[in-house]
Amino acid sequence: MTAVAINHWPDYQKRWAFNGTSEEAAVFSGGNVGYEARMQHDFMIAQGLRPTHSFLDYGCGALRGTVRLVDYLEDGNFNGSDISVGLLKEAMLECVRLKSKHIPILQLMDSFEVADQYDYILCNSVTVHVHPDDIQDLCKALSKALKTTGKCYVSIHPLDETEQQESRWDGYRWWYKRSWFAKEAAKGQLNISDMPGRTPNRVPGQRHPVIPYVNTNMTEWMMEGTL
Template sequence: MMQNPAPALAPGSGGATTISLAPGRFAAAGRSITCPHCENDVFVPGIMPLEPAGIRLVGVNPRGRQSVLLMCADCTRLLWFGQMPQRVGDAMIRHGQRGVEDVGHRKSVGGLWDQMGKLQFEFLLEQGLKPHHYLLDIACGSLRAGVHFIPYLEPGHYLGLEKEQKLIDAGLQHELPEALRQCKRPQLVVSDSFEFEKFGQKADYALAQSLFSHLPPSLIDDCLTKLRPHMAEGGAFYATFFESAVSRDVPERVHDHQRCEYTQAQMLDFGRRNGWEAQYIGNWNHPRGQVMVRYSPVPV
């Protein structure tokens, strides 16, 4: 993660003004700023003299006029402004319900609404998902993928589990047309402790998109242990994660927006020690670089 740099001085009309160069969320002319390339909304600010000579990414030229740039913290695209945009939030979205309230049900699950929804849908179709299968969408959020799976699957065959009631409510209210909901009857459970037994139905396919990328090892173990008895024979569970080349310390504290990275070996081991065969799939075109692992229940 980026460290917060020390504040820098930006000259105003009457002298120097202190601004923070810490990463954050910004607005200009009353509109929040998002990256036109990747839709991320966290930027690292910098100051730059307008003179073409002596361009510096971060610095002060007390004699000259300045422009401000924001570098996208995700894809590094640079955006230019004539004045410092207003800082409207910290870099990290707040955990849980407060984060949903702060940034809304689309952004709090990562933005890229259409792209990430379709990507998950097309991926599982390639893996053989058919309308008669039961799909368990673990940490389904505000139905970013659900809006594609629910119309495709037979009525009652979409099982969504999510810990934030507000996300489920927003998904049903704003993303899924009422007629579709009535006709397809998705089964939705709000739970933060992987209570898969509440569905009363085994899953042929399960998906955890961008869940293990934010969980400590103890909760990944918990999810895999509890899921194992609720998978149909021959079923498959696909999970995404941020891959690291070396094993890293992951804090046991839980925060929806912390980035947790694991090695390939760690991800395979999570499965094997909880009753699963594990297979590394790797790249599946995730725009932020999460890779995929497949877990198959070991027959008992």
């Protein structure tokens, strides 16, 4: 019998269809809006993102975390991609509300591949919603979207390395072993490794954050990818 690959895209698109209010969009994208906006902005600048760099927020949603980078970057350098047309619409409305001087370039995705190549890519809180058998394709798309010297930052929910299985579905999200994720990424031509650090996760309003320890100021475990 030949194995048939499962196409998860209809599931992803259904899961992320959005037709609510702006307030609901923020909660739908993960909440903690002001906190994420500061942390993701600070994180990218700490990694060396400068106004002249081209940047892609892969799985940008409503720009909950990166809206401040729209004006930080030179006009035309901020790009976002997502599978949800409803969230992309909210992303644009958020820039209008904030009277952003620059206009983000937004792409609606119907596969993991995106247009163009970038100096920096952030893929935050996306892998947690992507099935294990799609991780290789996701990483391949990220590697194709990187310039030769580009860097991407991918967050995961880290499964303890001592666990027997490589991945776990907890009913809402996927947890991945970091070692397994790195192997899948390598198959997709993306060289990815843990960022240094280990500190208790502090998410405002959460006494027991879902991920107890993180390695950076971000609320999920961060890995750095290069070609």
